[in-house]
Amino acid sequence: xxxxxxxxxxxxxxxxxxxxxxxxxxxxxxxxxxxxxxxxxxxxxxxxxxxxxxxxxxxxxxxxxxxxxxxxxxxxxxxxxxxxxxxxxxxxxxxxxxxxxxxxxxxxxxxxxxxxxxxxxxxxxxxxxxxxxxxxxxxxxxxxxxxxxxxxxxxxxxxxxxxxxxxxxxxxxxxxxxxxxxxxxxxxxxxxxxxxxxxxxxxxxxxxxxxxxxxxxxxxxxxxxxxxxxxxxxxxxxxxxxxxxxxxxxxxxxxxxxxxxxxxxxxxxxxxxx
Amino acid sequence: xxxxxxxxxxxxxxxxxxxxxxxxxxxxxxxxxxxxxxxxxxxxxxxxxxxxxxxxxxxxxxxxxxxxxxxxxxxxxxxxxxxxxxxxxxxxxxxxxxxxxxxxxxxxxxxxxxxxxxxxxxxxxxxxxxxxxxxxxxxxxxxxxxxxxxxxxxxxxxxxxxxxxxxxxxxxxxxxxxxxxxxxxxxxxxxxxxxxxxxxxxxxxxxxxxxxxxxxxxxxxxxxxxxxxxxxxxxxxxxxxxxxxxxxxxxxxxxxxxxxxxxxxx
Numbered sequence: 415x416x417x418x419x420x421x422x423x424x425x426x427x428x429x430x431x432x433x434x435x436x437x438x439x440x441x442x443x444x445x446x447x448x449x450x451x452x453x454x455x456x457x458x459x460x461x462x463x464x465x466x467x468x469x470x471x472x473x474x475x476x477x478x479x480x481x482x483x484x485x486x487x488x489x490x491x492x493x494x495x496x497x498x499x500x501x502x503x504x505x506x507x508x509x510x511x512x513x514x515x516x517x518x519x520x521x522x523x524x525x526x527x528x529x530x531x532x533x534x535x536x537x538x539x540x541x542x543x544x545x546x547x548x549x550x551x552x553x554x555x556x557x558x559x560x561x562x563x564x565x566x567x568x569x570x571x572x573x574x575x576x577x578x579x580x581x582x583x584x585x586x587x588x589x590x591x592x593x594x595x596x597x598x599x600x601x602x603x604x605x606x607x608x609x610x611x612x613x614x615x616x617x618x619x620x621x622x623x624x625x626x627x628x629x630x631x632x633x634x635x636x637x638x639x640x641x642x643x644x645x646x647x648x649x650x651x652x653x654x655x656x657x658x659x660x661x662x663x664x665x666x667x668x669x670x671x672x673x674x675x676x677x678x679x680x681x682x683x684x685x686x687x688x
Numbered sequence: 689x690x691x692x693x694x695x696x697x698x699x700x701x702x703x704x705x706x707x708x709x710x711x712x713x714x715x716x717x718x719x720x721x722x723x724x725x726x727x728x729x730x731x732x733x734x735x736x737x738x739x740x741x742x743x744x745x746x747x748x749x750x751x752x753x754x755x756x757x758x759x760x761x762x763x764x765x766x767x768x769x770x771x772x773x774x775x776x777x778x779x780x781x782x783x784x785x786x787x788x789x790x791x792x793x794x795x796x797x798x799x800x801x802x803x804x805x806x807x808x809x810x811x812x813x814x815x816x817x818x819x820x821x822x823x824x825x826x827x828x829x830x831x832x833x834x835x836x837x838x839x840x841x842x843x844x845x846x847x848x849x850x851x852x853x854x855x856x857x858x859x860x861x862x863x864x865x866x867x868x869x870x871x872x873x874x875x876x877x878x879x880x881x882x883x884x885x886x887x888x889x890x891x892x893x894x895x896x897x898x899x900x901x902x903x904x905x906x907x908x909x910x911x912x913x914x915x916x917x918x919x920x921x922x923x924x925x926x927x928x929x930x931x932x933x934x935x936x937x938x939x940x941x942x943x944x945x946x947x948x949x950x951x952x953x954x
Contacts, residue, residue, distance in 0.1 A: 442792035450780040520772025527740045527770040529762060530793040687742055
């Protein structure tokens with residue numbers, strides 16, 4: 415197969431071809447997943463209940479009590495990006511259940527027998543989870559506007575916000591994907607999913623500043639990817655909102671974790687059918 | 689010279705102490721329909737996973753179209769199609785969209801995509817339902833759609849895992865007829881697992897009966913029947929060579945997957 419024929423394509427064009435294949439396959443996956451969400455948006459709507467309650471009930475009450483020092487921002491303005499991050503996390507963290515379902519039906523087997531890049535299959539699924547998170551973000555941002563949050567409406571920050579939401583959804587769904595490949599059964603997966611979400615949420619700066627936490631929890635928060643997501647969202651979404659470590663650091667941390675997770679998931683994906 | 693599309697040599701797979709597939713030697717000629725028979729747990733699925741590059745053999749080797757399944761999995765994957773046992777076309781998409789997805793994953797050039805998909809839909813008699821959601825399809829229609837998906841890139845070898853399990857007799861015959869027709873038109877080599885003796889008898893040129901991970905006997909159904917007796921059926925052949933009835937055996941896992949199929953098919 416690797417005979418050095420004179421007409422053999424240069425390694426450069428082979429590489430370009432491979433990248434084109436990867437992108438086409440990933441987009442094909444993302445496209446069908448997105449189409450399915452749009453066809454049946456019930457899930458998107460039911461998922462709106464929780465963030466709405468957080469903003470309207472929790473946010474309004476704590477804004478009144480002024481129990482949590484949030485600097486120049488009202489408490490509602492401080493926590494709105496946190497609630498957005500929470501909804502990104504919650505919608506993505508159970509994504510792995512779909513992978514187990516697809517394994518049980520033989521869909522994974524069918525995908526893995528195709529010559530498509532494993533990484534492209536994983537990346538495509540991550541992208542569609544990111545787009546699903548984006549659909550929710552639109553509604554949460556509108557709701558925040560209605561509640562009087564000073565949302566940054568410049569096109570550049572809105573675009574930045576959209577990118578970070580997609581990145582966050584992609585990251586946590588791929589994390590979920592990895593767990594699914596490791597535990598392989600629905601029952602075990604549900605258990606682990608429940609155990610993970612709340613600690614991730616409370617050990618982050620979503621609804622209170624890190625400075626308020628005891629020292630040990632601060633250390634946990636600093637290695638929690640959700641903290642970096644909240645940071646980036648806070649800076650991009652709210653006037654006067656600031657990332658505690660700077661937006662470039664947040665983006666770098668999120669991107670590196672995401673790429674690492676995609677690599678791990680691509681490695682583990684074939685294991686799930688064994 | 690006769691070309692062999694699937695060749696295995698002492699192919700073996702162990703799971704801890706269990707030897708699921710035990711030194712299997714198979715040869716499948718180009719354009720033939722080959723049936724891998726046996727009760728649940730005989731090693732059919734494990735063999736299929738190794739041949740489709742999803743499971744590495746513990747020892748021995750297998751090749752598809754001359755490409756080794758372990759050393760050249762990419763080349764093998766481009767040359768095979770696969771239809772899983774459970775109905776697995778995406779119910780949230782239309783038949784047409786399912787085919788587009790396959791076309792993209794297999795890298796069919798954009799220009800050819802539309803013609804191939806249109807041909808596949810008409811070949812499988814699915815044209816009128818092309819734009820309906822697959823969740824509204826009958827079991828037989830889903831199976832034909834899956835065969836269409838698996839044939840879209842014109843594979844050298846088509847693998848099917850229990851292709852007509854759970855289908856009614858008319859739907860079964862329709863699937864068999866389409867498989868024979870695809871062999872006739874494209875010279876597709878077909879390797880299928882089944883524990884349905886009627887299916888094996890009707891469709892296969894050659895069958896290999898697996899029993900406890902080994903090939904108990906291999907040959908044309910008619911020859912095997914003749915060896916056993918004048919009025920023998922393939923069931924009798926199985927009992928004769930494997931020393932057990934086909935309906936026996938089965939593990940917890942098999943029961944679970946059968947139950948899932950039943951539930952899904954309603």
